Amino acid sequence: MxxxxxxxxxSFDPLHLGHVDVxxxxxxLFDRLIVLVGGENPQKSALLSVEKxxxxxxxxxxxxxxxxxRLSDGTLTAEQAKKLGATVLVRSVRGVNDVAGEASLDFYNxxxxxxxTVVLFAxxxxxxxxxxxxxxxxxxxxxxxxxxxxxxxxxxxx
Amino acid sequence: MxxxxxxxxxSFDPLHLGHVDVxxxxxxLFDRLIVLVGGENPQKSALLSVEKxxxxxxxxxxxxxxxxxRLSDGTLTAEQAKKLGATVLVRSVRGVNDVAGEASLDFYNxxxxxxxTVVLFAxxxxxxxxxxxxxxxxxxxxxxxxxxxxxxxxxxxx
Amino acid sequence: MxxxxxxxxxSFDPLHLGHVDVxxxxxxLFDRLIVLVGGENPQKSALLSVEKxxxxxxxxxxxxxxxxxRLSDGTLTAEQAKKLGATVLVRSVRGVNDVAGEASLDFYNxxxxxxxTVVLFAxxxxxxxxxxxxxxxxxxxxxxxxxxxxxxxxxxxx
Amino acid sequence: MxxxxxxxxxSFDPLHLGHVDVxxxxxxLFDRLIVLVGGENPQKSALLSVEKxxxxxxxxxxxxxxxxxRLSDGTLTAEQAKKLGATVLVRSVRGVNDVAGEASLDFYNxxxxxxxTVVLFAxxxxxxxxxxxxxxxxxxxxxxxxxxxxxxxxxxxx
Amino acid sequence: MxxxxxxxxxSFDPLHLGHVDVxxxxxxLFDRLIVLVGGENPQKSALLSVEKxxxxxxxxxxxxxxxxxRLSDGTLTAEQAKKLGATVLVRSVRGVNDVAGEASLDFYNxxxxxxxTVVLFAxxxxxxxxxxxxxxxxxxxxxxxxxxxxxxxxxxxx
Amino acid sequence: MxxxxxxxxxSFDPLHLGHVDVxxxxxxLFDRLIVLVGGENPQKSALLSVEKxxxxxxxxxxxxxxxxxRLSDGTLTAEQAKKLGATVLVRSVRGVNDVAGEASLDFYNxxxxxxxTVVLFAxxxxxxxxxxxxxxxxxxxxxxxxxxxxxxxxxxxx
Numbered sequence: 011m012x013x014x015x016x017x018x019x020x021s022f023d024p025l026h027l028g029h030v031d032v033x034x035x036x037x038x039l040f041d042r043l044i045v046l047v048g049g050e051n052p053q054k055s056a057l058l059s060v061e062k063x064x065x066x067x068x069x070x071x072x073x074x075x076x077x078x079x080r081l082s083d084g085t086l087t088a089e090q091a092k093k094l095g096a097t098v099l100v101r102s103v104r105g106v107n108d109v110a111g112e113a114s115l116d117f118y119n120x121x122x123x124x125x126x127t128v129v130l131f132a133x134x135x136x137x138x139x140x141x142x143x144x145x146x147x148x149x150x151x152x153x154x155x156x157x158x159x160x161x162x163x164x165x166x167x168x
Numbered sequence: 169m170x171x172x173x174x175x176x177x178x179s180f181d182p183l184h185l186g187h188v189d190v191x192x193x194x195x196x197l198f199d200r201l202i203v204l205v206g207g208e209n210p211q212k213s214a215l216l217s218v219e220k221x222x223x224x225x226x227x228x229x230x231x232x233x234x235x236x237x238r239l240s241d242g243t244l245t246a247e248q249a250k251k252l253g254a255t256v257l258v259r260s261v262r263g264v265n266d267v268a269g270e271a272s273l274d275f276y277n278x279x280x281x282x283x284x285t286v287v288l289f290a291x292x293x294x295x296x297x298x299x300x301x302x303x304x305x306x307x308x309x310x311x312x313x314x315x316x317x318x319x320x321x322x323x324x325x326x
Numbered sequence: 327m328x329x330x331x332x333x334x335x336x337s338f339d340p341l342h343l344g345h346v347d348v349x350x351x352x353x354x355l356f357d358r359l360i361v362l363v364g365g366e367n368p369q370k371s372a373l374l375s376v377e378k379x380x381x382x383x384x385x386x387x388x389x390x391x392x393x394x395x396r397l398s399d400g401t402l403t404a405e406q407a408k409k410l411g412a413t414v415l416v417r418s419v420r421g422v423n424d425v426a427g428e429a430s431l432d433f434y435n436x437x438x439x440x441x442x443t444v445v446l447f448a449x450x451x452x453x454x455x456x457x458x459x460x461x462x463x464x465x466x467x468x469x470x471x472x473x474x475x476x477x478x479x480x481x482x483x484x
Numbered sequence: 485m486x487x488x489x490x491x492x493x494x495s496f497d498p499l500h501l502g503h504v505d506v507x508x509x510x511x512x513l514f515d516r517l518i519v520l521v522g523g524e525n526p527q528k529s530a531l532l533s534v535e536k537x538x539x540x541x542x543x544x545x546x547x548x549x550x551x552x553x554r555l556s557d558g559t560l561t562a563e564q565a566k567k568l569g570a571t572v573l574v575r576s577v578r579g580v581n582d583v584a585g586e587a588s589l590d591f592y593n594x595x596x597x598x599x600x601t602v603v604l605f606a607x608x609x610x611x612x613x614x615x616x617x618x619x620x621x622x623x624x625x626x627x628x629x630x631x632x633x634x635x636x637x638x639x640x641x642x
Numbered sequence: 643m644x645x646x647x648x649x650x651x652x653s654f655d656p657l658h659l660g661h662v663d664v665x666x667x668x669x670x671l672f673d674r675l676i677v678l679v680g681g682e683n684p685q686k687s688a689l690l691s692v693e694k695x696x697x698x699x700x701x702x703x704x705x706x707x708x709x710x711x712r713l714s715d716g717t718l719t720a721e722q723a724k725k726l727g728a729t730v731l732v733r734s735v736r737g738v739n740d741v742a743g744e745a746s747l748d749f750y751n752x753x754x755x756x757x758x759t760v761v762l763f764a765x766x767x768x769x770x771x772x773x774x775x776x777x778x779x780x781x782x783x784x785x786x787x788x789x790x791x792x793x794x795x796x797x798x799x800x
Numbered sequence: 801m802x803x804x805x806x807x808x809x810x811s812f813d814p815l816h817l818g819h820v821d822v823x824x825x826x827x828x829l830f831d832r833l834i835v836l837v838g839g840e841n842p843q844k845s846a847l848l849s850v851e852k853x854x855x856x857x858x859x860x861x862x863x864x865x866x867x868x869x870r871l872s873d874g875t876l877t878a879e880q881a882k883k884l885g886a887t888v889l890v891r892s893v894r895g896v897n898d899v900a901g902e903a904s905l906d907f908y909n910x911x912x913x914x915x916x917t918v919v920l921f922a923x924x925x926x927x928x929x930x931x932x933x934x935x936x937x938x939x940x941x942x943x944x945x946x947x948x949x950x951x952x953x954x955x956x957x958x
Contacts, residue, residue, distance in 0.1 A: 014172070014199075035284060038255070038284065039172070039197075039256060039284070039286065041172075085940070086940045097196070098197060105267070105271075105421060105584055106264040106268065106421070106423075106584075107422075107581075107897075109267050110264065110895055112289070113289045113928070114928045114930075114933065116289045117291075117927075117928040118933065118937070121946070122942060126193060126197070127289065128197065128286040128287065129261075129286065129287040129288075129289070130285070130287075131271045131274045131275075131285065131287070133275075133278075134275065134453045134454065135450055135451060137450045137591075138450065138587070138591040143588065143592065147596075150560045152596060243466070244466045244468075263742055263895060263896070264742075265423075265742045268421055268422075268423045271454070272456075276454065276459065276463070279472070280463075280468060292924040292927045292928065293925060295924045296746045296750065296924065298746075301746065305754075308717070308718045314753070330488070330513070330514075351600060354571070354600065355513075355572060355600070402784075414513060419583070419603075425577070425579070425580045426580065426737055426738075426739045428605070429770070430770045433605075433607075433608065434775065434779070436607075437788070438784060442513070443604070443605065444604060445602065445603040445604075446600070446601070446602060446603075447586070447587045447590045447591075447601065447603070449591075449594075579900055580737070580738055580739075581897075581900045608766040608769045608770065611907075612903070612904045612907040612908065614904075617904065617908065621908070621912075624875070624876045626912060630911070646804070646830075646831075670887070670916065671829075671916065672804075673804075729828070730829060735899070735919075737899070738896040738899045738900065741893070741896045741899050742896065744921070745895075745921045748921045749921075749923075749924065758828065759921065760829065760918040760919065761893075761918065761920075762916075762917070762918060762919075763902070763903045763906045763907075763917065765910075766907065
């Protein structure tokens with residue numbers, strides 16, 4: 011049995027409990043899961059620096075032996091996957107609106123480098139927990155503790 | 169590294185090229201993939217007996233060392249998965265219309281026996297290839313060779 | 327201020343926690359909420375008799391002063407609403423798949439008797455809790471206690 | 485019977501006949517309906533100043549005893565609702581594409597301040613009438629009289 | 643310029659104003675439009691005999707020089723189209739829920755006999771006008787005059 | 801038989817094989833198909849100048865007697881259609897997500913100038929081929945030859 015490596019990529023700005031759940035479930039699927047932290051979308055006004063985001067993701071999964079957290083090098087995620095030995099991209103969908111975008115991504119990842127994608131369904135309790143919603147709550151001065159790991163809440167409420 | 173076993177269940181009435189593609193891709197994700205052939209939907213007017221369907225699926229994957237084809241015992245798929253040592257159910261979606269049903273199934277499988285589901289996107293060329301469409305083509309006396317494995321076409325055109 | 331009366335109709339076969347949540351939230355919107363228990367869909371193989379369903383819904387809301395539980399007389403829901411003095415139909419949607427059917431119903435209720443419809447979103451935790459799913463769980467001998475009021479679980483597990 | 489107050493918020497840039505229809509239908513649901521006029525989306529290039537929009541909404545509903553038009557103070561709509569004594573947010577959906585966003589909004593409003601949301605379906609004849617479409621028509625020098633109240637058409641065609 | 647012939651097929655049980663609108667718009671696209679009246683779905687409990695449906699469709703378009711009404715011979719619509727010299731199938735969609743089924747039909751019609759499909763959007767005012775809804779209204783003894791041609795209303799109200 | 805003229809408009813930045821397929825299929829529907837090349841969306845960062853795009857579309861269809869390629873004059877597409885004698889707009893949809901936008905466009909084109917829209921379904925193999933995806937591939941230095949006509953690939957890879 012060859013080692014199976016999965017990859018989960020995101021901007022994690024910030025990491026939330028929906029991410030944590032999918033990462034843990036994704037890690038159970040493979041021998042190893044690489045979590046790639048990137049600043050993929052330069053248009054978005056970032057809340058946290060990519061270094062801080064990397065640190066918070068690392069702190070959250072520090073005790074896991076299966077999960078390895080890395081900084082994205084800014085190139086195509088599919089190519090980084092290949093370079094790192096991952097053969098499967100793990101993605102999460104919340105509802106039907108996410109599906110078309112994911113299917114398109116899957117198509118090009120397969121065409122470009124033969125990368126496979128597996129989709130996990132977000133649990134119902136995380137259906138509306140998104141980094142965008144959390145940034146919005148912060149903009150209005152609301153507590154985000156119910157939706158993010160403790161370290162993230164601490165970092166953001168200072 | 170413990171052995172990871174996935175399960176793909178269907179009625180395969182008949183097996184088509186979209187099934188074959190997803191089974192091969194699913195097999196690459198795990199150390200072993202069990203394909204469970206069942207007569208899950210008694211309302212549907214079956215085209216082939218469940219024994220014939222089992223035989224055709226077996227014949228198609230006979231050379232694979234990773235794929236094991238079995239007959240469903242008619243109990244809940246999630247419970248058969250557990251009994252067989254599978255921890256992940258492999259499912260395929262074609263488009264947004266399939267998603268709500270799959271998400272509901274995933275919810276109950278997790279609640280009942282802690283079974284995880286991974287979804288693979290059907291490739292674009294199989295977007296409209298369904299067992300229902302194939303049964304319909306046969307009803308009108310049309311060739312189905314473009315959509316099913318050769319053994320299946322041979323069995324059905326007699 | 328004239329009294330505002332809402333109406334929530336269903337077959338409640340069986341009543342589940344998603345129903346209970348929407349009924350309580352619907353009752354808070356109006357001065358009075360009528361819950362109409364019917365055997366609306368004769369094709370569906372009923373689990374409980376309409377009398378038993380009526381009894382279980384009544385028992386569940388027995389302490390509420392705002393909620394009144396009644397048996398449907400089998401005529402058009404919109405006309406029963408009118409006859410009972412209700413001006414608004416309360417409906418619940420889980421996701422995008424429910425919307426087209428509800429919008430069509432709303433159109434005809436307005437055209438036929440000027441009845442207005444308000445839609446409440448099911449809470450995420452009840453996203454997959456449906457009477458159909460509960461009947462399916464029972465068919466496979468699974469516990470349904472997590473999804474229905476205690477009285478309903480007692481009635482169904484005997 | 486305590487007084488039931490609903491709230492309908494929008495940027496109304498400009499107010500159109502779909503808004504008018506939903507506001508009148510929403511007003512019939514409650515003892516009082518507050519219409520909150522805001523400049524919620526600062527990115528959008530505004531057509532009319534928020535003062536002009538407020539004036540046009542006020543003029544349109546001036547004879548109603550149930551509808552009260554107010555300027556948004558720029559804080560979270562859910563919190564303004566609470567401060568103003570409203571317990572229900574009225575929203576309108578045109579089609580399935582609107583639903584996911586509304587369900588997410590509903591989730592956070594309930595979590596943050598216990599605000600309930602009711603959705604009304606836009607009537608078919610207003611299915612494509614949006615402020616965005618009207619701004620686009622104006623940009624191309626087209627008449628908008630078929631889609632907005634007379635006062636709005638007069639204000640915009642000068 | 644060779645003659646372009648389109649084909650619009652349906653069970654028309656009964657013909658309604660949404661059908662009439664799409665047939666007239668479809669006829670304007672081609673030199674000739676064939677309307678094929680069939681009993682395509684034997685499961686549906688028919689309201690009118692196929693002969694009566696044919697007669698009502700014929701009566702409705704009797705003055706048109708472009709529209710030709712014919713009885714389906716029960717074989718595949720795509721093959722009848724070919725035999726009749728039609729190169730394009732005209733279909734109508736009301737909303738997103740109709741699209742997946744239409745796209746699948748289009749795929750097989752092109753694969754089987756090279757038949758092209760064009761889709762027209764139903765006008766908003768006919769968004770909820772379906773033969774199913776009309777049969778339901780009749781079942782409850784309601785007037786259907788607002789939704790069907792006069793001849794159809796006369797035939798059905800006797 | 802009066803001449804039937806269709807119009808297909810786009811920014812073609814760049815022209816891809818999905819466009820080519822729909823243009824050829826659209827041309828077969830009418831006596832003449834006008835392809836209108838425009839810079840419709842000024843916000844998008846253009847890859848090619850509108851002159852270059854016009855040239856590449858012209859070169860691709862140079863041998864067709866039915867297809868006429870023109871530069872958009874920047875006014876409303878529906879009005880250009882009318883001025884050019886076209887009575888039908890040809891549009892393509894890939895999946896359910898495209899439908900709401902197309903239906904809205906169809907509504908206003910009919911309201912403004914009585915222009916009809918016909919929709920063609922993109923073939924499955926082009927389901928994910930979009931100008932946006934191609935620009936993204938180029939941004940990452942990937943080959944686009946599989947998705948565009950040869951002339952376009954030559955022009956873009958220099």
